[in-house]
């Protein structure tokens with residue numbers, strides 16, 4: 001991925017460990033996340049659970065979108081005092097949210113670099129931006145995406161690829177993906193997953209949310225299952241099977257996988 005960006009973009013300092021300790025989030029009477037303690041290491045760590053189990057809440061806490069009601073986050077041994085998405089970006093965290101968030105009237109190229117200048121506190125000239133964006137989109141997309149058209153004129157799948165490219169262009173140490181490929185077809189998803197696997201293999205932390213069991217089994221180095229806002233168990237790659245994951249997600253359902 002670094003080479004796809006032509007050496008034009010700079011990676012934040014590598015991070016080797018992100019720990020959340022006793023993190024909780026309440027909305028009035030609703031406990032969205034309770035007493036969550038987890039150690040994220042380089043590789044792909046999937047968060048799995050039924051609707052409403054707290055997955056997005058955990059990702060929003062990690063991305064700085066919401067402040068936890070209690071607990072703390074520790075990055076490479078140092079407690080984080082970040083309180084906004086920008087603070088988390090400065091620490092090397094990039095997020096692709098469930099919703100496809102684009103500026104529809106701005107060019108695709110500008111969308112890929114949205115927020116980039118403030119992030120790196122210095123600008124990158126337009127020619128270098130084009131080279132970096134072209135290299136990245138060539139990795140992520142089977143079809144060419146015009147950098148100069150307003151992003152809102154693209155099909156939803158192409159818009160989602162633009163949003164994914166925006167996260168990668170910053171070369172984050174921690175990449176958060178919340179159902180980030182929902183609008184893509186199977187072949188599109190495959191390219192994105194290859195890029196994600198390469199990125200994690202290069203020593204970065206990827207935290208991944210998906211409800212598609214095949215994706216989870218293909219990508220995950222480890223899976224943490226949530227139920228009703230609580231961490232039930234974390235399973236390493238060798239122990240991941242559909243049956244085991246379903247039993248942990250919904251034990252009362254007694255779902256049997258053939």
Ligand SMILES: Nc1ncnc2c1ncn2[C@@H]1O[C@H](COP(=O)(O)OP(=O)(O)OP(=O)(O)O)[C@@H](O)[C@H]1O
Pocket residue numbers: 027030031032033049050051052053054055056057058
């Ligand atoms: N802004 C909010 N205000 C009130 N309750 C909320 C809010 N956001 C989430 N919740 C509640 O917190 C719980 C966890 O929600 P969360 O979105 O984290 O679950 P999820 O596992 O991501 O679900 P889904 O798969 O449906 O996205 C749910 O009961 C949800 O209704």
